[in-house]
Amino acid sequence: MSATATLSPGLLERGVVSLREEVMPGVWKLRLHSPRISALGRPGQFVHIQCAQAADPLLRRPFSFCDINPAAGTYDILFNVTGQGTAILAAAEAGQAFEALGPLGRPFTIPDHGTLLAVAGGLGVAPFPLVARFAAERGVRFRWLNGAYTANQLFPVDQLPGAVEARLATEDGSAGLRGRVTELVRAELQEATMIHACGPTPMLSALADILFDHGGSAPPCEMSLEAPMGCALGTCLGCVVPSTDGGYARVCVEGAVMDWRTVDWIRLAAMGELIHHRTPPSRVGADVKVGD
Amino acid sequence: MSATATLSPGLLERGVVSLREEVMPGVWKLRLHSPRISALGRPGQFVHIQCAQAADPLLRRPFSFCDINPAAGTYDILFNVTGQGTAILAAAEAGQAFEALGPLGRPFTIPDHGTLLAVAGGLGVAPFPLVARFAAERGVRFRWLNGAYTANQLFPVDQLPGAVEARLATEDGSAGLRGRVTELVRAELQEATMIHACGPTPMLSALADILFDHGGSAPPCEMSLEAPMGCALGTCLGCVVPSTDGGYARVCVEGAVMDWRTVDWIRLAAMGELIHHRTPPSRVGADVKVGD
Amino acid sequence: MAELDLSVRITDDLVLATPLMAASGTFGFGFEMEKVGGHAGYGALISKGTSVEPRVGNEPPRIAEVPAGMLNAIGLQNPGVEVVAGTYAPRWEEWEVPVVVNIVGDSVEDYVAVVERLESAPNVAGIELNISCPNVGAKGLMFGVDAGLAHAVTAAVRSATARPLIVKLTPNVTDLVSIAQAIVDAGADALSAVNTYVGMTLDLQSGKPVLANVTGGLSGPAIRPLALHAVYTVSRAVSVPVIASGGVMSGDDAVEFLLAGAVAVQVGTLNFLRPDAGRFVLQGIEAHMQRIGVRSVGEIRPAESQPSAQEAVR
């Protein structure tokens, strides 16, 4: 009877922490040993991680694959601490296990020729090490546009696999162009066979404006979106963004990686911030390492 | 203004785990470095420990001082895993900190001469290492009556400080008398200057019956009681047991150590079990060490 | 485990292989979860709320996490009864697990229209009447908070279908028992208790409510003690089976609801936390049955009841 049915391979797996590293100030990389998920994961897909065992925090937390080593059976996530869930992950030690759902969502389409233009703002850098790895394997040229507020928030270029051509932008001018990463895009459009973008919604919508201006001549562009998630399986309808068909698209299944034309950028802009952070745990003292 | 008022010394202090040890099968000893609490704690008093930082589990957990080393600034608690809170404590590692309220409640009265008869059932052994230490310091004879279901659940006598005269009872007869610890008591009453008891309520009430039989000739007896606790400060009125004045006594402030005559044993028996364990955390996988 | 009897009877036409039902809105229409083996353990699936016309649903944000729970204001996004009856229902044919359709409406006529369209659809094991979704504006709520309106819509739907009819109570009322009784009087075969509790949360940066809809329905473990009380009081007051809903995270939680008086138990938010929620909870129930040594899940029932402070009031 149905009680004997099993989950599709790899969907639910415990990942054992094998490495925790502060890549940039306040930005952590966590490596999880999770063979089945690591064998199946593709660039732009994500895992839905259960951070706590008790009833609070209740929901899982979605994180893009930052990089994967199928041979070693590990995948990496890259994150900063914004609340309860990421605080737990940032305090995790080698040997600790977290149950993850994955791989989930639609991956980036990796072209098999030409130039891949990667546009990343802030923590939108997270999925690109794996994208760069796949691009390198296919001999695709990888142009890297990375923007941040200041220099030490830019992702270390040497941590991107393969031959990377990088152009940088910082709002304080401490590295590369003084300004926003999207200001680097126009000059690159000609050469781009395809664009992959990930970052804050304002950045994605600025990019969409540029692509819109170029109309038919703009290269195909895929964007990784964010929305608060319940199930990450398509059932709760909680993670939607407005779509050009007048309705809504689920970030977890129609995305997280979507063709930029799927999203109704005008309605989305009118909605304001979709992401809201929770008040962090209120009671000090317990369950923390001294010094943390 | 009142915002500058401070807590009475030692009441709220972070204890840093310096040792975790499985003393008996499934019974853990945790040593916490907590100088102020360790300087003030007395036998029979307890600490109220915050196990989690998130909203679940919400309440603190009360534990008797098992032993204290004021010079080292540490105190020990002894516990078994019965649910969420104790599971967190049993998984704690050196360096981890837990915030504790304490010392709380009334201590055992340590006589300054004669024979102290200690009666402990199950985890009721917890407060007695410290009691034995104080008795030894005062040159008081320490008679140790310990009962359990089976031999390996008896507290290792060699872990009690000072010269200990032990008499044991196990329900399966694997050590000492086959039967209950209270069956050892009658023979001891003559010599006892004072009795200290801690254990399951049925054991305490059986002891109360014996003392009642002996009327005026019975030695003074103090018992450490248990009740679910909210505040542990006397305000919530949640931890009560029926008292002989017809009302209720708060275990946290009128106890945990009470004169046996304070408790209305007839009404208490009619109330049935006061302790109920919660369903343990339901979601597997997260936040646990592999192998746990 | 083989020899354990896990089946429960809601009506003669709705006997479930297990006491667990996937709660409406937490399982879609069953397709996504089938792909991941998520049907396992369930005795029935309850569909997302279905309306006469398709609904696009509310603007995002639609969900927000709160202590031991979540708020949702999905706004009953659904493809409409035509798609459910014409496209989805036929595809349920191959499933072993029966599907109950949860229906919503803004008027008695709406509800009746949905049920009538479903009459010609195959594989509809029953109807769950949602008179309690707190998320759709005005009318959607009123039926569930007023005994008269609840009676009216139940009676109308009752006369429109012979299929097993479950009515799902909203807990956001003063006197749940009198509303439950009115619904039973109107011919409901069973009651679901309860739907979500109306709540909200605000964003400290913007100072505004997090959910675009301002309010949302609270679900998850936070509401379990409240739902337990609802099941306890309602099951003592009515003659029909009560199906519990609210904060079930484990087999022990499901058992707690059976002890409170439920005949079956819905699992909702847990489906978002574990795609194997049905099997996970069922295994917990089986483990409990083995611990206490009962062979039939029906033997897990209330200890002879004590009067509740609440009952005393009424």
Next chain:
Amino acid sequence: MAELDLSVRITDDLVLATPLMAASGTFGFGFEMEKVGGHAGYGALISKGTSVEPRVGNEPPRIAEVPAGMLNAIGLQNPGVEVVAGTYAPRWEEWEVPVVVNIVGDSVEDYVAVVERLESAPNVAGIELNISCPNVGAKGLMFGVDAGLAHAVTAAVRSATARPLIVKLTPNVTDLVSIAQAIVDAGADALSAVNTYVGMTLDLQSGKPVLANVTGGLSGPAIRPLALHAVYTVSRAVSVPVIASGGVMSGDDAVEFLLAGAVAVQVGTLNFLRPDAGRFVLQGIEAHMQRIGVRSVGEIRPAESQPSAQEAVR
């Protein structure tokens, strides 16, 4: 911090040095907490519910832990108004923090008798009328769930005292707004929103309810989203100040209630978790004020409001 203005006005006679009040039943009569410095941070203390005659309270177990909350059924154990007025109140003289007395009763006459006895007592900064404690049998509850009864008891107490009168709402109702309006019409100076939510939990071993009283009041973070919605709707519907209560665990939580429309915030269960709860929460509020750069706590108020799905119903 010195230059921050934390004071809030409930009435001209009840102006608090900080927006925080220790919630009734979570602070005794203030004496235990004074010993441990627990008054710090509070603008007022609210006493345990006080009745005409002493009450021994309910049998244990009286409390049970549940996800992100606790259930309590203390049964209003208190020494009676004679002791409170004659012995306790005089000892409040030396405290900087004002004390509001929370009163309970089984009849209008009871409530009035308590207030009348308190009239001659010193150091009573105000009255909080508890018409909502779900733990005492029949009569205690009814006032709070019926607009007419709530109006009657409020009016009677109002005519018995000129002191600041706060009426504390029970959330266990269908239409909190209409009850709140009836209470304001009867002369209440302010409203507390809200008291605990009726819930229960059962023991899997015995199969029986854990609490001797069967049901208990749910408090703690689990109810915060529900209390926020109550404060949000009530504060938009009435002219008097609304004092929030429900699940405050931090300064940010208190700020969330101010943004929802509260003028002051009660801290309850947190007093059981931290004896320095008042100061802990106040420091969090001060930190938030510095972050957003406001000097007066009164500036933390609702962003211009959007209609709530709930309001739309009414």
